[in-house]
Amino acid sequence: MKPLVISSRQGAVLTVTINRPEQRNCVDRPTADALAEVFRAFEADASLRAAVLTGAETGFCAGADLKAVASQDPARSNRIDRSGDAPMGLSRLQLSKPVIAAIEGHAVAGGLELALWCDLRVADDTAVFGVFCRRFGVPLIDGGTVRLPRLIGQSRAMDMVLTGRAVGAIEALEFGLVNRLVPRGQALASAQALAAELTERPQTCLRNDRQSLLAQWGLDEPAAMAQEFEFGLETLASGETVAGASRFRDGVGRHGQSLDDRKQ
Numbered sequence: 001m002k003p004l005v006i007s008s009r010q011g012a013v014l015t016v017t018i019n020r021p022e023q024r025n026c027v028d029r030p031t032a033d034a035l036a037e038v039f040r041a042f043e044a045d046a047s048l049r050a051a052v053l054t055g056a057e058t059g060f061c062a063g064a065d066l067k068a069v070a071s072q073d074p075a076r077s078n079r080i081d082r083s084g085d086a087p088m089g090l091s092r093l094q095l096s097k098p099v100i101a102a103i104e105g106h107a108v109a110g111g112l113e114l115a116l117w118c119d120l121r122v123a124d125d126t127a128v129f130g131v132f133c134r135r136f137g138v139p140l141i142d143g144g145t146v147r148l149p150r151l152i153g154q155s156r157a158m159d160m161v162l163t164g165r166a167v168g169a170i171e172a173l174e175f176g177l178v179n180r181l182v183p184r185g186q187a188l189a190s191a192q193a194l195a196a197e198l199t200e201r202p203q204t205c206l207r208n209d210r211q212s213l214l215a216q217w218g219l220d221e222p223a224a225m226a227q228e229f230e231f232g233l234e235t236l237a238s239g240e241t242v243a244g245a246s247r248f249r250d251g252v253g254r255h256g257q258s259l260d261d262r263k264q
Contacts (some may be wrong), residue, residue, distance in 0.1 A: 016038055026110075027114075049203060050196075086142050095119075101115040101122065105126050125182055131144065
């Protein structure tokens with residue numbers, strides 16, 4: 001039996017592939033469990049600094065496996081519980097390290113929610129986004145109504161959520177839903193290159209600034225700035241800032257040269 005999720009490593013980057021192309025990479029209970037497991041392992045592995053999430057062959061993920069849902073078989077149907085793992089597996093995980101979605105083809109319904117869970121999204125020109133579950137009475141319960149408006153604004157998100165229409169790659173880039181748009185077939189390689197670039201940055205600073213950005217939602221400006229300062233103090237205490245300033249003083253990193261902290 002072939003694995004439902006494949007993971008491979010390139011340096012400090014982990015690539016995770018949903019491996020159900022015959023089912024358009026739809027996620028059933030076992031696949032959701034496997035996704036949650038692999039990303040928990042990623043979080044726990046100090047030698048990994050970034051991850052890429054993608055789908056096998058020509059599609060990212062077309063959402064939950066509705067055939068499994070319709071079966072009402074608890075072994076196949078996605079988990080529905082207020083606590084623990086989300087229906088799509090990983091959507092409630094809060095990681096300390098960045099994840100980039102590499103998107104070709106459809107990222108719709110729960111697949112859209114997986115893409116929204118990621119920190120960044122790299123798509124090729126075949127990418128299609130949408131709340132396609134609108135037609136079938138399947139709710140967004142993996143963060144779609146929360147993360148989508150935070151990324152692209154209430155008005156655009158409401159359009160997508162209410163209509164369930166398809167949003168192509170160019171429009172998604174204009175919305176800010178896609179961070180990088182690349183030629184056909186290059187999403188994965190481009191996402192992996194971007195992830196590798198992130199691994200070269202001083203990690204305490206990168207992760208604390210990322211966490212401050214994520215944690216500021218729901219706070220007023222003074223509280224958010226106070227929280228940002230606390231994250232900054234933690235970075236300063238780590239020694240990364242003085243080390244980076246010293247490298248700058250000594251001429252390291254000028255004219256676009258690598259500042260990979262692992263090589264210092």
